[in-house]
Amino acid sequence: MYFWKCWRDSRSLFVILAIIAAVIMPVAALVSVGTKLLEQFGTSAFLSTFGLFGMLSSLALGTLVASEEFADKTVQFLFSKPRSRAYFVWTGWAVGCLELLLIAIVNLSAGWLTLSHYTNPFHSTLFGSTTGHQIVTNLINSLLLFLFVYCLTFALTALLRNGLKGLGASMAITFGLPFFAIAVRWRWKVDMPIPTNQIGTLPLVMSNAVWIAVSLLFVFAAQLVIERSEI
Amino acid sequence: MNQLAIATQNLTKTYASIHAVRGINLTVPRGSIYGFLGRNGAGKTTTIKMLLGLARPNAGSARVLGMEAFRERIPILQRTAFVSEKKTLYPSLTASELVRFSRGFYPTWSDSAVGKYAGLFEIPMEQPFEQLSNGNQTKVWLLLALCQGADLLILDEPTTALDPITVDQLMRVLAAEALDRGFTIFFSSHQLEEVERIAEYVGFIDHGNLLMEAQLEDIKSEFRLITAAGSSLPEQTSMHVLSVEVEQNFYRYLVTRDAELFAADLSRNGATITSIAPLSLREIFLLLVRKEQSCTSGNVGVTAAVSS
Numbered sequence: 131m132y133f134w135k136c137w138r139d140s141r142s143l144f145v146i147l148a149i150i151a152a153v154i155m156p157v158a159a160l161v162s163v164g165t166k167l168l169e170q171f172g173t174s175a176f177l178s179t180f181g182l183f184g185m186l187s188s189l190a191l192g193t194l195v196a197s198e199e200f201a202d203k204t205v206q207f208l209f210s211k212p213r214s215r216a217y218f219v220w221t222g223w224a225v226g227c228l229e230l231l232l233i234a235i236v237n238l239s240a241g242w243l244t245l246s247h248y249t250n251p252f253h254s255t256l257f258g259s260t261t262g263h264q265i266v267t268n269l270i271n272s273l274l275l276f277l278f279v280y281c282l283t284f285a286l287t288a289l290l291r292n293g294l295k296g297l298g299a300s301m302a303i304t305f306g307l308p309f310f311a312i313a314v315r316w317r318w319k320v321d322m323p324i325p326t327n328q329i330g331t332l333p334l335v336m337s338n339a340v341w342i343a344v345s346l347l348f349v350f351a352a353q354l355v356i357e358r359s360e361i
Numbered sequence: 362m363n364q365l366a367i368a369t370q371n372l373t374k375t376y377a378s379i380h381a382v383r384g385i386n387l388t389v390p391r392g393s394i395y396g397f398l399g400r401n402g403a404g405k406t407t408t409i410k411m412l413l414g415l416a417r418p419n420a421g422s423a424r425v426l427g428m429e430a431f432r433e434r435i436p437i438l439q440r441t442a443f444v445s446e447k448k449t450l451y452p453s454l455t456a457s458e459l460v461r462f463s464r465g466f467y468p469t470w471s472d473s474a475v476g477k478y479a480g481l482f483e484i485p486m487e488q489p490f491e492q493l494s495n496g497n498q499t500k501v502w503l504l505l506a507l508c509q510g511a512d513l514l515i516l517d518e519p520t521t522a523l524d525p526i527t528v529d530q531l532m533r534v535l536a537a538e539a540l541d542r543g544f545t546i547f548f549s550s551h552q553l554e555e556v557e558r559i560a561e562y563v564g565f566i567d568h569g570n571l572l573m574e575a576q577l578e579d580i581k582s583e584f585r586l587i588t589a590a591g592s593s594l595p596e597q598t599s600m601h602v603l604s605v606e607v608e609q610n611f612y613r614y615l616v617t618r619d620a621e622l623f624a625a626d627l628s629r630n631g632a633t634i635t636s637i638a639p640l641s642l643r644e645i646f647l648l649l650v651r652k653e654q655s656c657t658s659g660n661v662g663v664t665a666a667v668s669s
Binding site (some may be wrong): 132134202209 | 417436438439445449453454461464466
């Protein structure tokens with residue numbers, strides 16, 4: 131039942147994001163017809179759009195799904211239901227995660243079809259040939275980043291019990307971390323892992339597993355705090 | 362089987378420097394209607410939150426339906442219906458959708474009760490919650506609580522925003538349901554008249570102290586206000602003297618039992634008894650709360666709910 135309720139709360143945003151995800155690449159392609167931008171940038175144009183849009187979707191969904199109960203002040207009603215708080219946390223998280231995945235699939239499909247329609251996706255005049263393996267690696271990296279940002283936003287919003295505060299804190303961390311890493315490297319000559327880049331000398335699969343674990347850890351931390359909090 | 366629906370021992374809750382609840386000992390028998398009375402901010406809602414496991418006590422313990430509150434929160438919530446003081450629900454959901462949402466949580470849910478109470482309370486079931494009047498919003502809460510098939514109803518200010526006719530209707534429904542289905546009703550209120558109408562037991566809370574807990578029948582038959590004139594008469598409360606007010610040479614004693622004997626004692630001490638009068642719940646409440654006296658073990662559980 132709570133799954134249905136979360137879906138009902140977030141479906142409007144999901145539909146809007148899904149529509150944007152479906153049209154953003156075709157529209158961009160249509161606008162740039164004649165400029166040969168797609169031929170020049172190839173998959174990198176499409177992957178950048180995919181990455182940026184996915185990040186924004188992650189922030190939006192993470193905030194909305196986690197903040198709904200606090201915004202409506204219905205958390206007392208919800209937590210007086212005979213279910214564990216962990217159930218509510220993870221159900222809300224799962225709904226948003228599923229929606230994010232669907233948006234990413236829509237965006238990916240629309241982008242790929244658009245690119246294939248106008249140019250050869252495996253070749254760009256600016257960057258040369260791109261292998262399928264590279265594209266998949268980049269896509270996985272983007273998806274992991276979406277998961278990281280979504281989980282971080284979800285956790286911070288739930289912990290701060292406020293959508294705007296959660297969004298602000300998450301954006302500050304997400305966009306501030308690369309700069310912080312640069313500062314650390316400049317000052318102490320230490321390479322800080324940046325989400326969701328490969329960690330040091332760890333194999334890529336291991337590195338990705340670590341980032342997934344870290345992302346889920348945010349939600350787990352939120353669950354622990356919520357389980358102990360008083361309403 | 363435990364005969365108490367709710368039993369607390371020295372239940373205490375502190376928020377920073379605020380003592381919301383100070384070591385209260387509640388005893389609510391199964392199948393009874395218990396009115397939990399107090400002013401705004403007296404500690405009623407905090408107590409209820411602790412009973413439901415929504416807040417953790419700093420000291421003491423609470424048992425609800427024989428289970429330990431907070432530690433056995435989920436089994437308690439399965440058998441307890443709750444109407445919150447803040448009657449907020451999902452604004453965009455209609456009453457029907459709220460029923461659909463709530464139904465899944467309770468195996469004992471009754472759809473026939475939904476039809477019955479929706480009709481009785483005249484709730485517009487297809488209107489979004491946010492568009493309902495305050496009164497109808499409260500009714501939706503009550504509907505959800507009544508249809509749950511619970512053993513215990515915990516209602517925090519259930520009649521807020523209801524018009525007198527609906528209050529009357531609700532009181533009749535609660536009394537009838539409690540009688541028919543044998544469930545326990547624990548409800549907080551500061552509306553003394555409505556409590557007096559249906560409650561069998563009452564507890565007064567003020568500044569986090571349980572001032573008194575008694576059976577309403579005892580209040581009617583035993584509680585007396587003794588007015589005596591004299592000097593150097595006793596000014597201390599005791600087991601059966603809930604409050605003492607002194608004004609010049611006039612003493613007013615709120616006595617919980619054996620009023621005649623107590624009056625005779627006073628007479629022996631040189632007092633002139635001017636009146637021995639029965640009291641309404643309102644008068645007792647005002648006498649106790651106005652004095653803002655702190656709780657003593659002597660005046661809590663005056664009429665021990667089940668031990669007597």
